[in-house]
Amino acid sequence: MKHFEQSVYDLIVETSTNLPADVRRAIKAGAKRESAGTRAALSMATIANNITMAETNVSPICQDTGMPTFIVHTPVGANQIEMKKAIRSAIARTTKDGKLRTNSVDSLTGDNTGDNLGPGTPVIHFEQWERDDIEVKLILKGGGCENKNIQYSLPTELPGLGKAGRDLDGIRKCIMHAVYQAQGQGCSAGFIGVGIGGDRTTGYELAKMQLFRKVDDANEHEDLRKLEEYVLENANKLGIGTMGFGGEVTLLGCKIGVMNRLPASYFVSVAYNCWAFRRQGVLIDAATGEINEWVYERGTALAMSEEQAEAAAAEAAEAQPERREVVLTTPITEEQVRQLRVGDVVILNGRMYTGRDAIHKHLMDHDAPVDLNGAALYHCGPVMLKDEAGWHVKAAGPTTSIREEPYQGDIIKKFGIRAVIGKGGMGPKTLKALQEHGGVYLNAIGGAAQYYAETIKGVEGVDFMEFGIPEAMWHLNVEGFAAIVTMDSHGNSLHADVDKSSFEKLESFKEPVFR
Ligand SMILES: O=C(O)C[C@H](O)C(=O)O
Numbered sequence: 001m002k003h004f005e006q007s008v009y010d011l012i013v014e015t016s017t018n019l020p021a022d023v024r025r026a027i028k029a030g031a032k033r034e035s036a037g038t039r040a041a042l043s044m045a046t047i048a049n050n051i052t053m054a055e056t057n058v059s060p061i062c063q064d065t066g067m068p069t070f071i072v073h074t075p076v077g078a079n080q081i082e083m084k085k086a087i088r089s090a091i092a093r094t095t096k097d098g099k100l101r102t103n104s105v106d107s108l109t110g111d112n113t114g115d116n117l118g119p120g121t122p123v124i125h126f127e128q129w130e131r132d133d134i135e136v137k138l139i140l141k142g143g144g145c146e147n148k149n150i151q152y153s154l155p156t157e158l159p160g161l162g163k164a165g166r167d168l169d170g171i172r173k174c175i176m177h178a179v180y181q182a183q184g185q186g187c188s189a190g191f192i193g194v195g196i197g198g199d200r201t202t203g204y205e206l207a208k209m210q211l212f213r214k215v216d217d218a219n220e221h222e223d224l225r226k227l228e229e230y231v232l233e234n235a236n237k238l239g240i241g242t243m244g245f246g247g248e249v250t251l252l253g254c255k256i257g258v259m260n261r262l263p264a265s266y267f268v269s270v271a272y273n274c275w276a277f278r279r280q281g282v283l284i285d286a287a288t289g290e291i292n293e294w295v296y297e298r299g300t301a302l303a304m305s306e307e308q309a310e311a312a313a314a315e316a317a318e319a320q321p322e323r324r325e326v327v328l329t330t331p332i333t334e335e336q337v338r339q340l341r342v343g344d345v346v347i348l349n350g351r352m353y354t355g356r357d358a359i360h361k362h363l364m365d366h367d368a369p370v371d372l373n374g375a376a377l378y379h380c381g382p383v384m385l386k387d388e389a390g391w392h393v394k395a396a397g398p399t400t401s402i403r404e405e406p407y408q409g410d411i412i413k414k415f416g417i418r419a420v421i422g423k424g425g426m427g428p429k430t431l432k433a434l435q436e437h438g439g440v441y442l443n444a445i446g447g448a449a450q451y452y453a454e455t456i457k458g459v460e461g462v463d464f465m466e467f468g469i470p471e472a473m474w475h476l477n478v479e480g481f482a483a484i485v486t487m488d489s490h491g492n493s494l495h496a497d498v499d500k501s502s503f504e505k506l507e508s509f510k511e512p513v514f515r
Pocket residue numbers: 063064142143144145185186380381398399400401
């Protein structure tokens with residue numbers, strides 16, 4: 001077992017940086033279905049490009065490298081204690097090498113352990129099997145999509161869909177609602193795993209386990225296979241689209257499992273995974289610890305094709321010549337911001353500050369360490385590495401903005417911020433502040449962490465390092481950072497519009513389908 005730790009190291013690197021072929025195939029098929037020239041098609045092209053960049057750079061596809069969750073099958077009698085030690089060591093080593101973000105945070109103090117080790121992290125499940133080799137499977141599921149998981153207790157009344165009873169049709173309604181409520185916030189187009197039955201804990205576990213199925217497999221259970229096919233077809237009619245921009249592709253995969261329940265309970269648990277669906281596995285020789293085989297076809301086998309991305313960008317320019325592209329250099333003035341409208345593409349240059357959960361809370365009743373007048377505030381928790389030359393950005397896509405909704409409006413006004421950059425959009429309080437103060441919300445493509453890292457030309461400083469790397473305020477010098485105006489200073493919000501139209505579509509799925 002000399003090589004076991006290295007094999008797990010290789011598995012982690014592969015999972016974080018190289019999206020498997022079955023996931024790539026689903027994304028490629030999705031990209032073809034988005035109408036040429038739309039925002040959604042352009043986002044899909046950026047996603048495809050980002051997948052290739054991550055593979056080439058051997059760097060995280062998305063900066064949120066998630067909760068490392070291992071499922072290990074061992075021959076009878078294998079030493080699980082040694083394996084656990086090796087897995088923990090491989091986790092710490094990949095974190096140090098910038099393949100994982102420092103993602104383990106003390107829930108009460110907010111302290112980041114810095115090596116991804118801590119109570120509850122990583123998650124390791126062991127099971128014995130009657131084979132001679134070891135199987136290690138890993139999923140890296142990020143926090144943004146994890147926040148969109150949802151559990152229903154049947155019977156219930158669902159907004160837009162009415163009564164959901166304890167039967168297949170009730171389950172159908174829950175799943176349709178689960179996709180609707182995620183909107184673009186979990187970086188759609190997504191993949192869902194559904195667990196029917198169990199208790200609150202095992203139901204969610206079953207849902208997550210479904211994500212280990214191959215994207216193109218077929219459910220052996222006849223009714224569930226039909227339900228999977230139904231959901232995949234009809235969820236795409238909700239019109240949420242890539243990143244919630246509106247469009248044809250909302251869901252890329254649906255896998256449903258079932259287990260027994262208690263007479264009193266009937267749970268439907270849904271695990272939502274973003275397009276950055278990072279899971280891989282290896283079969284390992286139990287004597288040497290070396291990798292014999294990959295469980296999922298490796299991404300390298302299926303190129304995402306850059307020509308496709310370039311063609312999509314060209315088509316977009318052609319199809320919508322009226323779409324404006326506005327180049328702005330920070331600090332931004334009120335006059336510049338007031339000229340922007342939903343749909344414009346903004347290319348940002350100059351200084352940008354990152355700020356996410358801890359900083360928003362802090363700024364409510366403290367001064368800012370820098371002058372934020374006219375500033376661009378980026379909701380981002382990057383992967384950073386330091387060497388003799390200083391800090392380097394290894395991955396830097398946006399985080400879900402809606403978490404800052406309680407604070408954002410006040411902070412915009414208090415400090416004079418002009419542009420907020422994130423993903424998934426924000427709510428009415430922020431929209432009002434943008435209108436009153438003169439500000440704009442720019443939606444970056446979630447998960448495109450390599451794509452955005454390349455626009456960052458230098459790290460010019462950092463504040464709040466005590467909050468940990470993802471939560472610190474990084475001073476970044478950017479060049480050509482592209483994002484789309486989805487909320488403007490005239491009261492328009494693309495997110496509110498897509499939410500409303502997708503809810504209307506959801507209502508059309510009220511009538512029973514499975515009897
Ligand atoms: O934590 C992050 O960087 C992103 C998170 O996964 C999110 O989707 O909001």
